[in-house]
Amino acid sequence: MSKPNEGWGSRIGLILAMAGNAVGLGNFLRFPIQAVENGGGAFIIPYLVCFLLMGVPLLLIEWTTGRFSGQFGDHTTPFLMQRLDPKRAFWKYLGVFGIFANVAVAAYYCYVESWTMAYIYHSAIGTFADMDQAQVAGFFTAYTDTYQTTTGIPYENVIFFVLCVVLNTWILSKGLAGGVEITAKIGMPLLILFGIFLAIQGVTLTAGEKGAQFDGLVGLDFLWTPQFDSLTNPSVWLAAAGQVFFTLSVGMGTVICFASYIKKRRDVALNAMTAGWLNEFVEVVLGASILIPICVGYFGIDGVVDRVNSGGGFGLAFQSLPYLFQQWGDLLAVVAGIAFFGLLFFAGITSSLAMGTPWMGLLQYEFGWKRETAAWSFGALVLLLGLPTVLFYDKGVFGEYDYWAGTVCLFFFAMMESILFAWVFGIDRGWQEINDGAEIRLPRVYKFILKFITPALLLFVFIGNLFIPIGADWGAAVNNLFAGNGWQFDASSLVGTVSNAGLKAQIAAAELAGNSTAVAQLEERLWYVNGARLLLLTTFVFITALVYIAYRKRLRTQGAPA
Amino acid sequence: MSTAGFLMMTITMSLVTAITVYLVWRVLTAPQPNDDEE
Numbered sequence: 001m002s003k004p005n006e007g008w009g010s011r012i013g014l015i016l017a018m019a020g021n022a023v024g025l026g027n028f029l030r031f032p033i034q035a036v037e038n039g040g041g042a043f044i045i046p047y048l049v050c051f052l053l054m055g056v057p058l059l060l061i062e063w064t065t066g067r068f069s070g071q072f073g074d075h076t077t078p079f080l081m082q083r084l085d086p087k088r089a090f091w092k093y094l095g096v097f098g099i100f101a102n103v104a105v106a107a108y109y110c111y112v113e114s115w116t117m118a119y120i121y122h123s124a125i126g127t128f129a130d131m132d133q134a135q136v137a138g139f140f141t142a143y144t145d146t147y148q149t150t151t152g153i154p155y156e157n158v159i160f161f162v163l164c165v166v167l168n169t170w171i172l173s174k175g176l177a178g179g180v181e182i183t184a185k186i187g188m189p190l191l192i193l194f195g196i197f198l199a200i201q202g203v204t205l206t207a208g209e210k211g212a213q214f215d216g217l218v219g220l221d222f223l224w225t226p227q228f229d230s231l232t233n234p235s236v237w238l239a240a241a242g243q244v245f246f247t248l249s250v251g252m253g254t255v256i257c258f259a260s261y262i263k264k265r266r267d268v269a270l271n272a273m274t275a276g277w278l279n280e281f282v283e284v285v286l287g288a289s290i291l292i293p294i295c296v297g298y299f300g301i302d303g304v305v306d307r308v309n310s311g312g313g314f315g316l317a318f319q320s321l322p323y324l325f326q327q328w329g330d331l332l333a334v335v336a337g338i339a340f341f342g343l344l345f346f347a348g349i350t351s352s353l354a355m356g357t358p359w360m361g362l363l364q365y366e367f368g369w370k371r372e373t374a375a376w377s378f379g380a381l382v383l384l385l386g387l388p389t390v391l392f393y394d395k396g397v398f399g400e401y402d403y404w405a406g407t408v409c410l411f412f413f414a415m416m417e418s419i420l421f422a423w424v425f426g427i428d429r430g431w432q433e434i435n436d437g438a439e440i441r442l443p444r445v446y447k448f449i450l451k452f453i454t455p456a457l458l459l460f461v462f463i464g465n466l467f468i469p470i471g472a473d474w475g476a477a478v479n480n481l482f483a484g485n486g487w488q489f490d491a492s493s494l495v496g497t498v499s500n501a502g503l504k505a506q507i508a509a510a511e512l513a514g515n516s517t518a519v520a521q522l523e524e525r526l527w528y529v530n531g532a533r534l535l536l537l538t539t540f541v542f543i544t545a546l547v548y549i550a551y552r553k554r555l556r557t558q559g560a561p562a
Numbered sequence: 563m564s565t566a567g568f569l570m571m572t573i574t575m576s577l578v579t580a581i582t583v584y585l586v587w588r589v590l591t592a593p594q595p596n597d598d599e600e
Contacts, residue, residue, distance in 0.1 A: 012590075041570035277578070277585050278582055284574060
């Protein structure tokens, strides 16, 4: 069986693909909301601290692990992880998280990506012209309800979702250099260009012009004015660590798989830093200058806070911005709509393409599948797993995928890979590998950070999310604990989520109020939530079985690892 | 815009932009590796 011959076409292509993998919808829709909810400008301090102590080390670990293990012909996370400690076979099962998380996240991420495609289309044909704010907000609700149509296209959300998956699959079937890299080379410059255009529009928004009630600068002031008292709140630090984590796309396995195609002794230090800081530029400079300044300009600070509380960043983007763009005149409304949803689309597709590589690496390199067949199998799997999020979006299925695959798995995988790299592979070997071929000198303090600070910080974040106290009031919770009153978990904690504490409390409240309709609806939701978990668990077991078969196959052909 | 907000924004954005531009410049001006060496 001949091995496939994948590889990067150019260094700049690799960096743009890595940066594209990191830059996602969260850069524009999650970061500004997190900043608003966690102390405005003071959020940036824990955010940058977490970036330097957790984000940068994880990037170095993943780039270096990928390049090191890739030299042995491994290109999928289970075997890339095991290569760091070949004698202990169980590491490959840690790598299963690196395939599973990508497949499951791609399933719902492609759905969101398909919204951006649909909104580009509707912005271009002027669907939102003459709609008022309530109609634009209602359009989104109707769009995500498969059985409703406001535009005459039946099953519109399903059609766009299938189109999006087919497009991703087709690009993946063209390979790394011929598909993923070309998309990044086109998409990333366009994304930055669109971002600069919209940021200028947002920042220069003037009260009294184009229907705006406030200057765009009021929004920036709201976002950046520091509230230093928030620095003592552990929840702010947890939120900052979470944001850094999600924005860099670490803990997914995509960076490791991309890096496994880097040739021996080629730089990883400068490349990793460049891709990571490019992502920071898009997030901190562009991401902070679009959504909030524009929305505050029209709704005021209270209006934005209300909308954030009810619909978050997605609500502002899909239910408000198309209406606000209409205030800019016919032509600019179309251009701004295409630019905004276009930048979200490029941010999304460069990330979803990366999610295909661990699965394709498994099938191509372990089972000898052709690239095209592996790509279409990824598309089929994403379609199969994604359809429940499309059809039962309002039943909580989407949220379950996001929580388990897109949050818990990522933190767990990152925590374990940092321990594997620094403590099992060994920090001395690891540091040597990082600096092998490096074109930039990294401060030696990072050796200490990689060994102690990063794993400890990840453990802190993981445990923090496991035990979030009621109301996220850590001070009161600790006092209660020492007073002998025990620890009350918040419904959003990992413990609370596993036991469906939030939903059960809502059911109990509805029963108490004698609202049988609400009880029936909530019980139906509980059924869908548990169904989604079962589906995810089945997928995990299926991928684990494939990895086991691949391992047995390796044992037969290559013998026991040295 | 408040002075504190303005300072926080200006310092952060300038720092992030400067570091990003410097790193991109380093990549673009780095000598091309020779594949024959491997």
